[in-house]
Amino acid sequence: MTPKERIARRVAQEIVPGTLVNLGIGLPSLVASFVPSEAGVFFQSENGVIGLGARPPEGMEDPDLTDAGGGFVTAVPGAAAIDSAMSFGLIRGGHIDVTVLGGLQVDETGHLANWMIPGKMVPGMGGAMDLATGARRVIVAMQHVAKDVSKVVRRCDLPLTSSRPIDLLVTDMGVFEVRESRLTLTEIAPGLTLEKVANATEARFETADNLGIMA
Amino acid sequence: MIGGFMGVGTPRRIIDALVASGRRGLTLIANDTAMPGRGIGKLISAKAVRRLIVSHIGLNPETQKQMNDGTLEVELVPQGTLVECIRAGGMGLGAVVTPTGLGTGLEDGKRLLEIDGQMFLLEMPIRAEFAFIAARQSDYLGNLDYSLTAQNFNPIMAMAADTVIAEPEHIVPVGVIPPDSVRTPAVLVDHLIERPV
Numbered sequence: 140m141t142p143k144e145r146i147a148r149r150v151a152q153e154i155v156p157g158t159l160v161n162l163g164i165g166l167p168s169l170v171a172s173f174v175p176s177e178a179g180v181f182f183q184s185e186n187g188v189i190g191l192g193a194r195p196p197e198g199m200e201d202p203d204l205t206d207a208g209g210g211f212v213t214a215v216p217g218a219a220a221i222d223s224a225m226s227f228g229l230i231r232g233g234h235i236d237v238t239v240l241g242g243l244q245v246d247e248t249g250h251l252a253n254w255m256i257p258g259k260m261v262p263g264m265g266g267a268m269d270l271a272t273g274a275r276r277v278i279v280a281m282q283h284v285a286k287d288v289s290k291v292v293r294r295c296d297l298p299l300t301s302s303r304p305i306d307l308l309v310t311d312m313g314v315f316e317v318r319e320s321r322l323t324l325t326e327i328a329p330g331l332t333l334e335k336v337a338n339a340t341e342a343r344f345e346t347a348d349n350l351g352i353m354a
Numbered sequence: 355m356i357g358g359f360m361g362v363g364t365p366r367r368i369i370d371a372l373v374a375s376g377r378r379g380l381t382l383i384a385n386d387t388a389m390p391g392r393g394i395g396k397l398i399s400a401k402a403v404r405r406l407i408v409s410h411i412g413l414n415p416e417t418q419k420q421m422n423d424g425t426l427e428v429e430l431v432p433q434g435t436l437v438e439c440i441r442a443g444g445m446g447l448g449a450v451v452t453p454t455g456l457g458t459g460l461e462d463g464k465r466l467l468e469i470d471g472q473m474f475l476l477e478m479p480i481r482a483e484f485a486f487i488a489a490r491q492s493d494y495l496g497n498l499d500y501s502l503t504a505q506n507f508n509p510i511m512a513m514a515a516d517t518v519i520a521e522p523e524h525i526v527p528v529g530v531i532p533p534d535s536v537r538t539p540a541v542l543v544d545h546l547i548e549r550p551v
Contacts, residue, residue, distance in 0.1 A: 185433065186359040187503045202362065203490075203504040209360030209389075209413070214502070222505040222537075223359075223385070224441050227434030231454060261421070261430075262412025265386075269434035272454045302457020 142282060142311035145328070148173045149353055150239055150280050150309050154180055158236035159229075161185065161270055164208040167239040167280050181217070183235060185226050185266040190218025207266070230266065231273035238274035240267060242281035242308075244295045247342035249304030249317035251279055252297035264300065271301035283310035289341040291315070291322070312336050314353055321345060326353040355383035355440065355482040355511045360413065361393035363504030365488040365521035367549050369393060373400045381405040383440070383482055385433060385507050387414040401425070407480070409433035432460070435477050437510055443479035444513025450477040485515030488549065489538070492522035493529070496543030497536040505537070512538045519545045 140148070143166050151173030154160055161183045162168050171191075174180050182191040184206045191206060192213035200211040214220075221229075229235060244252040251271055254264040271277055281290055291310070308315040313336055314326035322344035327336060329352055358364025372380075373396050382403045388395040397403055398417050405427045411417040420426035431439070438450045451467055451474045465476040487508040489498040498520055500508060512518050520543045 184503070186362070187505050201502065203501040205360065205362050205503050207359075209362065220502045220505060222500075222509050223433070223437040223507050224510050227437055231434050231452065261418060261428075263386075263408065263410040263430045264432050265410035265412070266433040268432040268458065268460070269454045272456070273434075299458045301454075 143169060145353075146280050146282070146309050146311055149314065149326075150278055153278060153307065154178070154237060156180060159183055159189065159234065161230065161235050161238040161274065163238070163240045163267065163270070164206075165241045167241055168206070168208075170239055170280070181215075183226070183229065184212070185223075185230065185270075187221050187223060187226050188212075188214055188218060189221065189229075190215045192218070227266070227269055230269045233273060233275055235270070235274040237276045237278060238270040239278045239280050240270060240300075242279040242290065244290050244292050244297050245279055245281070245305065245308050245342075246292050246295045247322050247344065248294075248320045249308075249322065250295055250302075251277075251300045251305050252295040253279075253300050255298055257298070267300050271305070272303055276307070277303070277305040278307045278309065279305050280309050283312040284339050289339055291344075292341045293343070312339060315344060316347075323347055324350065326351040328353045355480075355485050355507075355515060356394055357384075357485070357487040357506060357508035357511050358388065358393050359385050359503065359506040361388035361395070363488045363500070363506050363508055364388070364393040365486045365519075365549065366393055367547060368486045368519060368521055369396055373397060373402065377402050379404045381407070383407045383480060385436065386410040387417045389413050390416045398426075405429075407431060407436070409436050436480070437507060439477050439480040440507065440514045441510050443481035444510065447479060449479065451475070452477060480514065482511075482515045483517065485511040485518045487512050487518065487520050487538075489520050489522040491524045491526050491531055492520055492543070492546050493526050493531050493540070495528055496520065496540035496546055497531050498522065498538040498540075498543065499531050499535050500537050509537050512542045517544050518542055519547065521547050521549045523549050523551070
């Protein structure tokens, strides 16, 4: 299992049966494969479907049924197709139980930056700002370190996605809860020491008394 | 403004015609610019657009290149704000009042409102001279229905332009689309052009 898959598997444990969930493109989209279909979870894709299903078999693609990245998908029984105003009404209006977003940086107060690196990469925010602002619970799934630089920082120097702090951060090194605008490490990846996590983390964080092992 | 999400539910015949006409200097409002060679991406590659109002350009390197070269002015808007501003433009509302973008760089130059102790950003309605939209079917009068994720911005944009040109996959006799299934009533649609399969 790759580090990204381990992150996705851990995030999937946060998904409560019977809820409505939005997964961002990239790493977060891997979460769906770790959620059992009998859990009755509906995945929303902001381009206009509630009840996103797996990739269709070759030759069965419907050009009018795609995910937010433009890839072919299916719709599960009970799915609904909606326009963009309804889709973002659901998002901003607090009807999405959980969103899982990718991240460029998360800082020690729980703020997320994930939509641009000025002068280098300007993809645009797409739906990320609405999701980070309006979903009932915001989980960020990202790798802890990129190119030897910690992505868990003291203060985001990249443009923020929302002024609202996230609720949970899951990386390949551990799980952090955001409590009263502070990070608390609640789980650590198997085989790692607290010292190793601290060395890879620019942000200051607390450690839970009952520190668990990430599985 | 042009409907579509990553090239899905986009009026590709009209886009091809716009490219062929050699129009330049357009201001384009859309969710995204798809990819080079696909849908709205063709208008970007043809350098037909001077100013762009979109939520996402991440999958079109040509858009980013023209933006960095300074030949294309890009205004990035959160997707939910963009669609709601277009909706407000079509529905006769004076503004959109949203929490999205608060505390971010998007606040710059915008009005903040405090309502019952909660802060909001004031965003202005968006309208266009033309809306080019894709649909599944139209009847002879212009009543439209849509398909799955090919709806996206199309029914919203149909409200918010002086002239609306719809590109359905099929044009069918009046009565084929039941009244309950009409998503965009014909009164909003000015012209029809069928999309080749």
